[in-house]
Amino acid sequence: MNTRVAAPRRVIVAITGASGAIYGIRLLHALRRVGGIESHLLVSGAGWLNIQHELQLTKDDVHPLADVVHSVRHIGASVASGSFSTHGMIVAPCSMKTLASIAHGLSDNLISRAADVTLKERRRLVLMVRETPLNLAHLRNMTAVTEMGGIVFPPVPAFYSKPASLDEMVDHTVARAMDLLALGPSLAPAWEGLNGAA
Numbered sequence: 001m002n003t004r005v006a007a008p009r010r011v012i013v014a015i016t017g018a019s020g021a022i023y024g025i026r027l028l029h030a031l032r033r034v035g036g037i038e039s040h041l042l043v044s045g046a047g048w049l050n051i052q053h054e055l056q057l058t059k060d061d062v063h064p065l066a067d068v069v070h071s072v073r074h075i076g077a078s079v080a081s082g083s084f085s086t087h088g089m090i091v092a093p094c095s096m097k098t099l100a101s102i103a104h105g106l107s108d109n110l111i112s113r114a115a116d117v118t119l120k121e122r123r124r125l126v127l128m129v130r131e132t133p134l135n136l137a138h139l140r141n142m143t144a145v146t147e148m149g150g151i152v153f154p155p156v157p158a159f160y161s162k163p164a165s166l167d168e169m170v171d172h173t174v175a176r177a178m179d180l181l182a183l184g185p186s187l188a189p190a191w192e193g194l195n196g197a198a
């Protein structure tokens with residue numbers, strides 16, 4: 001009898017100081033719902049600022065949503081090494097500063113180091129970049145990350161799904177981002193086409 005239990009798939013979630021902290025929080029909830037996933041959470045200092053400002057949540061509220069929480073200053077953490085196997089990483093939301101750091105391979109904190117490792121190990125990296133309007137540095141950094149194999153996924157809401165609430169709108173975007181990690185069957189409802197359209 002094979003008594004080996006399948007190891008949980010590890011997903012790294014980083015929340016940085018761009019507007020839209022709710023994306024990272026809803027993502028943690030969604031990963032819990034999928035099951036069989038070990039989430040590793042990294043939150044930058046500015047990320048905590050925005051979590052507090054936009055959602056009025058504290059560390060005590062957020063930490064229990066993840067399986068493992070790492071300080072972004074702990075550069076010796078497991079997720080800093082490619083030998084620590086993960087399924088991929090999502091930065092939700094991703095500030096232009098963190099985007100720049102990843103695009104230039106700076107590895108100057110645990111978030112950009114974990115992203116660097118994810119890219120070098122050819123694992124999935126999804127960046128929910130959020131800024132508007134965009135300057136040339138932002139655009140060039142997005143191009144660079146795309147050339148390295150990362151996926152630039154601005155959390156642009158889809159109105160065709162006719163969301164009834166902000167949570168529904170956010171959850172639709174989160175499901176689309178999670179689908180890019182290929183964790184299992186699609187979480188976002190498939191577009192069936194317009195009835196009666198020409």
Ligand SMILES: Cc1cc2nc3c(=O)[nH]c(=O)nc-3n(C[C@H](O)[C@H](O)[C@H](O)COP(=O)(O)O)c2cc1C
Binds near residue numbers: 019046096097
């Ligand atoms: C309330 C607030 C909203 C912000 N929104 C954005 C944003 O949408 N996009 C962005 O790139 N930076 C935004 N910033 C600036 C970043 O937080 C700042 O550049 C920070 O240094 C990013 O650091 P991090 O990437 O380590 O989190 C915002 C800052 C604050 C205080």
